[in-house]
Amino acid sequence: MTDLFDRDVLPAPKGASLALLRSLLAPVRGRVRLTALLLLLQQAAVQAGPLLVAYAIDRAVPALRRGDYGPLAAVGVGYALCAVASGLLQLAFVRVSSRVGQDALFELRGRIFRHAQSLSVDFHERYTSGRLISRATTDVEAIRELLNDGLQELVGIVLSVLYVSATLLLLDWSTGTAALLSLAPLCLLVRSYRRRAMAVFRRRSTAIAAVIVKFTETMNGIRPVQVFRRERANDAHFDELNHRHRQANGDAMLEMARYVVGSRLTANVALAAIVMWGAYRVASGSLALGVLAASVLYLRRLYDPIDRLGMFLNSYQSAAASLEKIAGLLAQRPTVPEPTAPVPLPARPADRPGREAVFEGVSFGYRTGGEVLPRFDLTLRAGRTVAIVGATGAGKSTLAKLLARFYDPTHGRVLLDGVPLGEIAGSQLRREVVMVTQEAFLFSGTVAENIAIGRPDATREEIERAAKAIGAHDFITALPEGYDTDVRKRGGRISAGQRQLVSFARALLADPAVLVLDEATSSLDIPGEKAVQRAMHTVLRGRTAVVIAHRLSTVEIADRVLVMADGRVVEDGTPAELVAGDGRFADLHRAWRESLV
């Protein structure tokens, strides 16, 4: 089955890209208008030049011949004023527009991060982190280019074409009309370029995303890459993706080159024709020389922006492709949604350890595969420790993840003290149900901060008490800066077993009603394993606990054991009952006992 999320562009409602752009610019609407006004004035100052030249040739020079310096001086002063005004207006424009662009991008980056973080685990398993990084970097960068330079270009081009056409028509309507007619083939050229460039840019942005995905995937898995000597295969694959990116880049440049050559050729042919016609009219006395000179200057200004229009279309196409991808990402909704009207859990009496969890007619399959857990019912009594055992792929972690609501069941529901998980506010659910995974992930920050993640308001004393109860205090105080050691810095490196202890201390401090623990399979050294086992007992005590057990010594401390096979619970009972029976667990247990002697 092909996964929708394997594609770079996720489905989004129609018009989502435009709506996104509008929503980004809405808060800065006033400043967007100001930038438009500044550009309008700046273009007026720039376009006045040739008009002054025409005036100088046709009026000021004859006046000078009569000994009147006034008109020429006026032209000189006018030209200087226009130059200064255009410079100052340009400066003001750049200042305002770059702030507009920066504010919009600041908002966009924040939105991508917040949104990606709020999406369910299911999304992240399918849409790789490399793609997310590509969205937040290269795609945002493409939009930055459009907002910072592209829009200025476009408004500048449109205004200059409008000013120049109007002035040409005013100077001499027949030259003006000829100039406007010559724009028709150029418009056709722009249209066909736009169509072709769109395909090329979409390909290019997908190609760069693939390069980033490969890069992050390889570096994130650098250990297995080196252990299994995947470097050569990776090099070859990366090379292929890199080639594809280069090819897409080359295609984009080639399209651009074709466009520039085509537009210049058309413009030059039109210019030559109009100049020849104008020269003929000057010779026959029906056109003033100054008007022809100004017209030629204006014609250059009319055609010049056509090249720049190509540049603008480039940044527009690449920003449009990026905007589409970002809009697709932002259109995703969590598959495990927050309840609209959360139901609070009933208060828990102080003498009652944990809460009762019930799986009611639950069945489950991952979106990318078939059914993993066929319909089942299961009640986990408050305050008891349940161990789940079974072969790899039997569905143990899946069952645990349903209890922690990383996924919602396909059918049926999971209840905590009678309240369906889907109706409990996320913040309360995360306080009540904590899942400790095998990896025992540590965030950047100090050891103390890592322990306090589930309860950020915990005092140092409480943090140390939890660490002591778990048996982590001694190794923590032996670190270079004790509890204030940064876990990612030199000297702060801590072993796998120690990481487990930190994550147990974290869970103990968070004090959830239900603890789901995926026991680490990694073989620790014997003292390390003993320490982790002891710590596990401490953290399980006094709450409802589910342990995915890989060691039979862990199973023995459980009140109840579930043996799973192919998504079903095939044996269920106390460890003693199961050992005494003749099922799989009894076989496993016998084999284990024999291995000990």
Ligand SMILES: Nc1ncnc2c1ncn2[C@@H]1O[C@H](COP(=O)(O)OP(=O)(O)OP(=O)(O)O)[C@@H](O)[C@H]1O
């Ligand atoms: N994120 C996922 N997407 C699709 N299928 C998955 C996903 N996670 C697990 N599965 C599939 O679900 C089945 C049960 O997996 P699960 O991880 O629950 O097994 P397990 O008993 O915990 O195994 P192990 O002891 O190896 O961790 C397996 O067939 C697995 O391929």
